[in-house]
Amino acid sequence: MRGTSKNIMWGLGLLPEDEALIRSVGNAEFTLISLPIGTIPDAEAMDRDEPSIIWISKSAWDALKVMPTTTTRHLDITPRVLLLGGEYSMLELEEALDNGFTDVIKPPLTESRIKDVLLRTAETHNLYHDIMRMTREICLERELLERKNDILSFIVSFLSRATESLEPEEILQSAQEELATLLPVAAIGGICWVPGTGRDLDATLYISTQEEHPAHNEWKELLLGGAEKLTGKRVSAYATELLSPIDATGHLMPESGKVAILPLKTAGETFGAVALLTRTELHLGKDQVQVLKSAMKHLALALRNAMLYKQMKLHADLDGLTLVHNRRHFDKRLNEELERHARYNQPLSLLMLDIDHFKMINDTHGHQAGDTVLKELAALLRNTLRNTDYVSRYGGEEFTVILPHTQEQDAAQLAERLRLKIAEYTFMHDSTSIPVTISVGLAANADNHLESADLIAEADKALYRAKEQGRNRVCTSDRCFRRLASVAS
Structure with a gap:
């Protein structure tokens, strides 16, 4: 166990200027241990330092990829951030995301990006302690074992499915299915926008009813109203994507008293909301509220990453002169x-x-x-x-x-x-x-x-x-x- 009150970060193959900036930004709460390319701390060092995050340069990652998995797999349990320096390809970016990196940062590395990563690291750290606390409660209260195990299974499954796609509609589809195992969810709707852009919002709505059905307009008005209430801004333009419904009819109205609007936030900014329609009026226990909050934090992170990825793809899919699709x-x-x-x-x-x-x-x-x-x-x-x-x-x-x-x-x-x-x-x-x-x-x-x-x-x-x-x-x-x-x- 580490003998310091500060959280420990590892840096693998960092450039001197990147190392200095990370050390400076995280100085109040984090201690950075920097290691040269080719030096891989073993599992014993992992147990001793309990690193909260690992910063890995592209050169260090290239070296890690050719090493046996038995040598490097213990690094996978800690959130990892890849620093892309110099030349890189879209294939390398996709490969990094497929390899489970929490974040991939393109040059230049800035103080704000580091702060954003450290903030989300703290959230992940808090979630980990929430899970451990719930596990201890299970051990102390055997009569609640089955219910607690269900909650733990939900968290693991929810987090896993939230990060297996970079398409917002697929992420929300998975969230809808997972939340239905925890709560009496009948339908889900969502709205996302780019935060901090002008006086009005340009949003995307995710609805599980067909456009020609009256329920579609009810969901649309609910989501648009929720966005305006959360931000104080009007949604002036929007597109709509269809989700597959849980209910066989796919035409459930969002009834008053059975709908919960949950904001989506990352780094203190609200960029969307999720509307949950339940089959009965919702009365949550304390543990369900905590799990739901944790799930929404990670759903927000997954959706924000998906939106950023979609924006990046959109620029590649536009005609440079006319700014319509190519x-x-x-x-x-x-x-x-x-x-x-x-x-x-x-x-x-x-x-x-x-x-x-x-x-x-x-x-x-x-x-x-x-x-x-x-x-x-x-x-x-x-x-x-x-x-x-x-x-x-x-x-x-x-x-x-x-x-x-x-x-x-x-x-x-x-x-x-x-x-x-x-x-x-x-x-x-x-x-x-x-x-x-x-x-x-x-x-x-x-x-x-x-x-x-x-x-x-x-x-x-x-x-x-x-x-x-x-x-x-x-x-x-x-x-x-x-x-x-x-x-x-």
Whole structure:
């Protein structure tokens, strides 16, 4: 056992400047023991020092990976932080997350990042002591053995499942299933946003009821209201993701008196909330409250990490000029949406848009003017379409729009409104007005029988028809739709 009141940290292969910064930030509560690359403290040293956290440089990690697991496996029981210095790849980042690192820090290492890690280390340390205290109570009160064992099993299972994915909806899905083993949970909903961003919030809602059912709106209003109450800010924009319901019907209303709104916090910042709907009014014992609080702390940490990872992936999936999704991500998303809509037997439509005579715009006004038109057109699409619709730049001057839960006729009306809005919009470059129109090809997967390649080919064929029929119109592969009258007229 260590003979100091301070918690001990180990540092493996740290750069001198990183070592000095970590030592300085943690000085009040932590003592840092720094070891060179290749020096691995044994299990006996682990028992003696009881390190709260291990800081590992990338060079030290590279050395650890080639060592026998019998030499290094005792390090896995302590939270580990990987410091990525210099060059690294996305594959290395994913490998680090797969290897159970609590945190992966990209350069430069800052005082705020170190404080954040140490704060979460203290929370993990407190959770560990909570578990140990509960275990001692089990030993002292044999009549409660079965219930205490169930609680301990829940904690282990909950923490394990919360960290096995970096997708927020999968994490919440696992939390829903795990919480149902502890409490009479009938359904769960969630909302997450990026903390500290402006006067309004841009959020993602996670709901287990279909959009067309009245319960969906009830859950939506509950979550949006919960976010506003927690932050004092309005949710001005949001997207919705579906969770699989616990209840077979999937249409449970969030009844008053049976719903608990639990905030999601990390490092003192609230970034979301979870709404639990229980089958009866909830009356928790002291131990259940403690376990639930611990579970929410780790759920918050898992969801925050997932959001950061999703933001990082999002930047890789965006077209650099227009800031809508790129072709690679469109192909992936279309396959996912087709599978989801086939599973629930729901319609889906696809629009393929092309700027008419775009080469003439470039030749007449210059390529910078063409770039301006592409960027403003993408912004118009984002601001006009629903939050559930998915816009991407397919290539050159072509854009695609995935329209979930949308029949062909409704998609045609939306496409026609887009066509008219773009035709009436004033595109400006260097004080010069540039007239722009679009041709739109529409394909609908009404019977859920088309593969992604077939749906794209159908939309492309429809776009060709629109251009063949004179451009500035909306067509399917076999007909064109009547154009709306101009607002000006």
